Amino acid sequence: MFELILRAPESLVETVSDALMLELDALSVSVEDADADSEAEQALFGEPGMPAPKAGWQRSTLRALFPEEAAATEAATLLLAQDWAADVAMQGLQPVPEQDWVRLTQSQFAPVEITPSFWIVPTWHEPPAAAQQIIRLDPGLAFGTGTHPTTRMCLRWIATQPDERRAGWQRVLDYGCGSGILAIGAALHNGQAIDAVDIDPAAVTSTQANAQANGVQLNAGLPELASGHYPLVLANILATPLKLLAPLLCGHVAAGGDLVLAGILERQADELTAAYAPWCELAVHDREDGWVLMTARFAP
Missing domain, CATH: 3.30.70 (Alpha-Beta Plaits)
Known part of the structure; x- marks a missing residue:
């Protein structure tokens, strides 16, 4: 070469x-x-x-x-x-x-800790000894390998919710699913009837493949697949589309449900709070490397 x-x-x-x-x-x-x-x-x-x-x-x-x-x-x-x-x-x-380009590429992706017992592990790695739950995920065309702070914060939120909260996740919506990593994470933490949607057909295909590889059941498709109300709505996109999607996303959250948003820079938090104010009270739940995770719990 x-x-x-x-x-x-x-x-x-x-x-x-x-x-x-x-x-x-x-x-x-x-x-x-x-x-x-x-x-x-x-x-x-x-x-x-x-x-x-x-x-x-x-x-x-x-x-x-x-x-x-x-x-x-x-x-x-x-x-x-x-x-x-x-x-x-x-x-x-x-x-x-x-060079062995495959080996070189693989060496750049190590297991990612979400919590001490919950890890994202590429298929070529052995799970860490402390891992009780893992997501097997390899880097691909779709966004979401667990290496980005926004993905880690979303998964950390899912993994640290109390059992009684997870028991209510009878339906889950992952809007802008990318690789499907958040939908898979929700499925591993008691999420049921999961709809994972994205505007990119490649992301839908990636989500379906990753769900199968992790032994979880979900429905993946284009945005029109989303319908009705969900006790948990997840969206890890970027601030500008999140602002435009405010009425749509809030309209999908069930009474007493949770809205979890990521892809937001710290300086954009006030803009998101204002954009969602007509429907809910967004608050910063987590921060990492200049990014924030914002959540809202809707009234029962």
Whole structure:
């Protein structure tokens, strides 16, 4: 495998990336700040789960992987010959050491502790000795592997509710289910008749597969699957869609039921409280790494 390294201005990052991936058959393209670790370094962050505010930095380094040196050389020759690529410069072409990519990827995902007895464990790991309950979940296309604070806080809330509260979870709604991890967590803690919904068909497929792998029963589908009232409604999305969904989500919470919301930054808590005020009194229940978990208990 060979790596082609190019330098491009911000205005050309997207064009160069598209050309490498769509026309020149690069296996992958990554973009870095060419001025990283210098006084000219620029911070470029987007909210988790959302696109970055810009495609690249003022001076960006693009690294494209090719299976063979000839393919990388041809790609560089064709790209740099384009009239629009006058400001693109080749920085290098080098072999990439062979590695066991599967093993390397797996090493980045270790078991995740939710409570001392409740863990998320990838299939290639043995469960920790202290684990009495586990969710088997591998990283995939859908959001929710347990490594993000919002997922951990939701699962921790589920796992720490008293038995008498869990006994009332005769129906559960996981809205924006992603990998299905919250729905599975609820099922492992006495949740019944669970509906897990998402706008992404890939998330629905992922949820169904993960539920089967964990031996739990649930209904996964697109949002129209959700109907009626639920004693427990879970939604780990992001603040903006959560605000828009306020009437819908609150309309699904049964009398005496719980609403559990995540994907909210600490600075957004007041906005969510105001958005949900017509229906319930949201409060911050948990905090972790700049994120908050907000919950509301509806009147019986």
